[in-house]
Amino acid sequence: MSVHKDAKRITTQVLHEMKQNGERIAMLTAYDFSMSRLVDQAGIDIILVGDSASNVMAGHETTLPITLDQMIYHASSVVRGAKRALVVVDLPFGTYQGNSKQALNSAIRIMKESGAHAVKLEGGREVRESIERILSAGIPVMGHLGLTPQSIYKFGTYTVRAKQEEEAKLLREDAKMLNDIGCFSIVFEKIPASLAGEVTASVACPTIGIGAGADCDGQVLVLHDMLGITQDFSPRFLRRYSNLGDQMLDAIENYVSDVRSRDFPSKDEQY
Numbered sequence: 001m002s003v004h005k006d007a008k009r010i011t012t013q014v015l016h017e018m019k020q021n022g023e024r025i026a027m028l029t030a031y032d033f034s035m036s037r038l039v040d041q042a043g044i045d046i047i048l049v050g051d052s053a054s055n056v057m058a059g060h061e062t063t064l065p066i067t068l069d070q071m072i073y074h075a076s077s078v079v080r081g082a083k084r085a086l087v088v089v090d091l092p093f094g095t096y097q098g099n100s101k102q103a104l105n106s107a108i109r110i111m112k113e114s115g116a117h118a119v120k121l122e123g124g125r126e127v128r129e130s131i132e133r134i135l136s137a138g139i140p141v142m143g144h145l146g147l148t149p150q151s152i153y154k155f156g157t158y159t160v161r162a163k164q165e166e167e168a169k170l171l172r173e174d175a176k177m178l179n180d181i182g183c184f185s186i187v188f189e190k191i192p193a194s195l196a197g198e199v200t201a202s203v204a205c206p207t208i209g210i211g212a213g214a215d216c217d218g219q220v221l222v223l224h225d226m227l228g229i230t231q232d233f234s235p236r237f238l239r240r241y242s243n244l245g246d247q248m249l250d251a252i253e254n255y256v257s258d259v260r261s262r263d264f265p266s267k268d269e270q271y
């Protein structure tokens, strides 16, 4: 029996059953209605409205500038396109670190104003109180450990995290804590595959990896990266499934050329 094939709608319970059943979880980002609909139709389990929208949609260098209002706008568009997938929304930088009341207010705004199903936030022990308060309001929380891009100015680089035992130990403890307080899933970003596999085997909740190896319970990529729409980003973990950037450029150049040469519109393309 396949849990995900039988599920009409993916819930946090379905994801837990998938882990128990040894079924891999497929997650991608989306930031708008059209992409969300395609991703959902393709059978994705989780759509992440990531704060990577700050880079991909808005052209910022980091994820820090995106606001809660902007995330809610993206999330509500994605929710309208998703009939089956679980929609998870990133709490943006500065909307949950202040205190747990601020965190809860931000999570409630996302749930109420976008119709999404869960929130994700970055960090371990330092945001424990915020996570517990959000969970106590009945809002499912996905954790995010390893490379946490909202802390890029603390790390200084986007390099692999937790390679040294000291940091690996903290990550193990944080993952156990996130699992124990009730996070429904944890993202591991850019950590050694062996560490991700070990922690995945030790927690009940499903883990989702990005640059964290094959032993996580699921995988996530940024949609525009895996489709080849963004072309200036090529980390080792990124598999490109298409070269849409080149195809789009080609199509747009053809259009420009047809307009200039008066080939478009033809007699059949007018009233």
Ligand code: KIV
Pocket: 029, 048, 049, 050, 051, 052, 053, 090, 187, 189, 210, 220, 222
């Ligand atoms: O914002 C995002 O896209 C993410 C993924 C990289 C996990 O957090």
